Structures are given as structure tokens and as C-alpha cells.
Amino acid sequence: MENRKRKPRADALKNRDLLIEAARDVLGQGGPQASLEAVARKAGVGIGTLYRHFPSREALFHAVFHHDLEQLACLAEGLEGTNDPVAAIRGWLHENVALIETKRGMLGALSIVMSEESKQSYADLSVRIAAALNSLLTQSAEAGQIRTGVTADDLLQTMYALCYARQPGPEWRTQVLRLLDIFVDGLRA
Amino acid sequence: MENRKRKPRADALKNRDLLIEAARDVLGQGGPQASLEAVARKAGVGIGTLYRHFPSREALFHAVFHHDLEQLACLAEGLEGTNDPVAAIRGWLHENVALIETKRGMLGALSIVMSEESKQSYADLSVRIAAALNSLLTQSAEAGQIRTGVTADDLLQTMYALCYARQPGPEWRTQVLRLLDIFVDGLRA
DNA sequence: TAGTTATACGGAGGTAGCCTCCGTTTTACA
DNA sequence: TGTAAAACGGAGGCTACCTCCGTATAACTA
Numbered sequence: 547m548e549n550r551k552r553k554p555r556a557d558a559l560k561n562r563d564l565l566i567e568a569a570r571d572v573l574g575q576g577g578p579q580a581s582l583e584a585v586a587r588k589a590g591v592g593i594g595t596l597y598r599h600f601p602s603r604e605a606l607f608h609a610v611f612h613h614d615l616e617q618l619a620c621l622a623e624g625l626e627g628t629n630d631p632v633a634a635i636r637g638w639l640h641e642n643v644a645l646i647e648t649k650r651g652m653l654g655a656l657s658i659v660m661s662e663e664s665k666q667s668y669a670d671l672s673v674r675i676a677a678a679l680n681s682l683l684t685q686s687a688e689a690g691q692i693r694t695g696v697t698a699d700d701l702l703q704t705m706y707a708l709c710y711a712r713q714p715g716p717e718w719r720t721q722v723l724r725l726l727d728i729f730v731d732g733l734r735a
Numbered sequence: 736m737e738n739r740k741r742k743p744r745a746d747a748l749k750n751r752d753l754l755i756e757a758a759r760d761v762l763g764q765g766g767p768q769a770s771l772e773a774v775a776r777k778a779g780v781g782i783g784t785l786y787r788h789f790p791s792r793e794a795l796f797h798a799v800f801h802h803d804l805e806q807l808a809c810l811a812e813g814l815e816g817t818n819d820p821v822a823a824i825r826g827w828l829h830e831n832v833a834l835i836e837t838k839r840g841m842l843g844a845l846s847i848v849m850s851e852e853s854k855q856s857y858a859d860l861s862v863r864i865a866a867a868l869n870s871l872l873t874q875s876a877e878a879g880q881i882r883t884g885v886t887a888d889d890l891l892q893t894m895y896a897l898c899y900a901r902q903p904g905p906e907w908r909t910q911v912l913r914l915l916d917i918f919v920d921g922l923r924a
Numbered sequence: 925t926a927g928t929t930a931t932a933c934g935g936a937g938g939t940a941g942c943c944t945c946c947g948t949t950t951t952a953c954a
Numbered sequence: 955t956g957t958a959a960a961a962c963g964g965a966g967g968c969t970a971c972c973t974c975c976g977t978a979t980a981a982c983t984a
């Protein structure tokens with residue numbers, strides 16, 4: 547009855563990361579119905595390894611989404627103290643738009659499964675992001691660099707609205723970013 | 736060089752209808768990814784027959800959608816001259832909501848392909864529906880049965896907004912119809 | 925450092941859906 | 955009633971899904 551756990555094997559951790567990376571590419575490119583065997587091939591691992599790490603397609607979606615959201619949270623937290631908050635916000639929003647672009651197709655597939663189980667970890671990341679952005683916004687407002695009264699929710703809601711108002715197409719990203727930039731310019735004090 | 740076309744074979748027409756009927760059930764139940772072989776089985780025809788009539792999954796979607804829209808247009812055109820326009824409109828909107836309920840999943844799959852090719856036939860049907868509803872609305876308004884100034888677009892936009900604002904779930908239909916009924920009651924003069 | 929064992933790996937294999945192709949059957953027409 | 959155009963069915967080749975298990979390897983231990 548040994549309660550101590552062995553530490554996870556290094557190759558397992560590495561393969562998990564390789565799979566998430568490959569899934570980002572393959573699913574982003576081919577949509578949520580893309581072949582999981584293609585994901586395994588791209589990651590350079592066997593199909594069995596993929597299924598051991600991610601027992602279902604949804605589990606893989608979640609892992610990719612969680613990973614990307616975490617990147618976004620870290621990026622937001624690194625923004626504090628910048629001397630050009632408008633550029634920082636613009637850059638962060640651009641990253642977020644790029645993410646949404648690769649995820650549009652997945653959202654339908656996610657929405658049902660996400661309902662209860664993994665809500666918590668997403669909620670935590672959302673809180674981290676909102677906190678980081680709000681901190682940046684209030685400090686910059688106090689320093690007179692941007693207008694006061696703007697919240698993280700204002701930024702995110704505007705971004706989502708612009709993303710989902712436009713129909714997908716070759717010009718999608720350009721158009722969304724153009725309108726978003728106008729909004730961001732409007733943040734200046 | 737015979738320019739005259741043979742009239743289509745009776746079994747071909749019958750099988751086409753059987754396939755559309757089966758597709759309505761199977762795709763409505765199992766979503767847009769449901770097995771086309773299951774559709775063929777349900778229709779009682781071979782898989783080859785399905786693919787001859789509908790070379791792609793999208794072609795089958797279109798056929799089902801077109802068929803249902805045509806039903807809706809005929810229904811709308813049969814409403815004219817009723818002595819209870821509010822009930823007639825309510826009934827028609829309920830039919831439309833029932834249709835949307837079975838189609839939610841398909842819309843994403845359709846939207847890309849629909850873009851140019853089969854737009855025209857849908858446009859024709861939309862015009863027929865709008866004309867029928869507008870005719871009903873103006874006549875009833877002149878007769879003092881409902882308020883004036885309401886258009887077919889008002890009805891349709893309200894219905895779509897209510898349908899897509901609610902998240903899908905077991906209560907979806909009940910909730911949508913409840914709110915829609917309040918709106919319809921509000922049409923009375 | 926070498927031995928032990930938990931852990932992870934790969935891919936064969938069984939199932940199922942996609943779509944094509946073609947020999948057979950049925951129907952419209954003369 | 956004969957015939958050829960039209961339509962039918964489903965076998966077959968392909969690919970993806972997912973499971974299972976013999977093999978390989980990394981973490982631990984003495």
C-alpha cells in the first residue's frame with residue numbers, strides 16, 4: 547500500500563505536449579472533424595498514445611483550448627507596468643482574435659460537453675485574465691494614459707461581438723482587426 | 736439527336752421522396768454527421784441510389800431544407816382569408832419553430848455551401864412566404880382584427896431572435912413558444 | 925550502477941462510414 | 955411487346971475510429 551506516486555515519465559509529458567501542439571495545427575486547419583490519426587501522425591506518436599492521453603475527441607479539444615487560454619492569461623499578466631498600455635492591449639486582443647480564428651469550428655462541439663465538468667479550470671483562467679486586464683486598465687487610467695471607466699469585460703465583449711458579427715471568409719481577420727484597432731485607438735485619454 | 740426528354744421514372748421520383756423523408760428523420764435526430772447509410776436504410780433503398788440522387792451530404796441537406804421551406808410556403812399561402820388571423824399566424828410560426836428545432840445543427844454545415852449556387856430557389860420561396868404573410872397581415876389589419884404596421888419581416892425576425900437567443904436543451908421549444916405566443920397575442924388590434 | 929517494475933509506447937485489427945462502379949432490373953416509349 | 959434509356963442495389967476499396975496487448979523505457983531502489 548504505497549501512497550506515494552511515481553513522478554510522471556518524461557516521455558509521457560513530452561508526448562502530451564506534442565499532441566496538443568499537433569492538434570492545434572490539424573484541428574485548426576481541418577476543423578473539428580479532422581482525423582485524430584492525422585493528429586497522432588503529425589505529433590509523431592502512435593494512435594494508441596493519443597487515445598491514452600485523450601480518451602475522446604472532446605478531451606483533446608479541451609486540452610488545446612485550456613492550453614491556449616493559459617498562454618493568453620500569462621501574456622496578459624506580463625503586460626502590467628508597460629509604458630504603452632494601448633499598444634499592449636492591442637497586441638493582446640490581436641492574439642485573442644488569432645485564437646478565435648482557429649477555434650470557430652470547435653465551439654459548437656465544445657459547448658455541450660463543457661457544461662459542467664471542466665468549467666472550473668476555465669473559470670479560473672477567465673478570472674486571471676480579467677484581473678490582469680483590469681489591473682492594467684486602472685493603472686493606465688490613473689496615469690492618465692487611457693480614459694477611465696473601461697473594464698476588461700468591455701474589451702472582451704467588444705472583441706467577441708466584432709468576431710462573431712463578421713461572416714467567416716478570407717477577409718475575416720483583416721476586417722475584425724481593422725474595426726478593433728479603431729476601438730482600441732478610442733481608449734486613449 | 737432527340738431533344739425531347741423522357742419523363743422521369745416513377746420509381747426514381749418515389750425514391751427521391753423517400754430519401755428526403757428519411758433524411759429529415761435521421762439527420763434531424765442524429766445531427767448533420769448522422770450516417771448516410773442509415774438514411775438509405777431507413778428509406779429502404781440502396782446506398783448507391785442515395786448517392787445518385789444526392790451526390791454530397793450538402794445536396795441532401797439542401798433538398799430537405801428546400802422541401803420543408805416549400806411546405807411552409809404552401810401553408811402560408813393557405814392562410815389567406817381565415818377569420819382568425821392571430822390563430823393562423825400563431826400556428827404558422829409554431830410550424831416554423833418546429834422546423835428550426837430539427838435544423839439547428841445543419842445550419843453551420845449549410846452556410847458555406849449555400850453561398851451562391853442554390854440561393855435562387857431559396858430566395859423564391861422566401862418571397863412567396865413574405866408575400867403570403869404580408870397579404871394576410873394587411874387584410875387583417877384593414878379588417879380591424881390586428882394592429883397595423885406589422886410586416887412579415889417583423890414576425891420572422893422576432894421568431895429567429897427568440898429561437899437563437901435560447902440555448903438548446905430540453906426546455907428550448909417550450910420556452911421559445913411561450914415567448915412567441917406573448918408576442919402573437921400582442922398583435923391583436 | 926544495475927535490477928526491478930510501474931508506466932507508457934506503438935500499431936495491428938475489428939468495426940463502421942464514405943463513395944464508386946458496374947452488372948442487373950425496371951420503366952417509358954414506340 | 956420489344957428495346958434501350960434510366961435507375962437500382964450492393965460489393966469493394968478506402969479511411970477513420972477506438973481497443974487491446976506485447977514490447978520498450980523511464981523512475982525508483984539497493
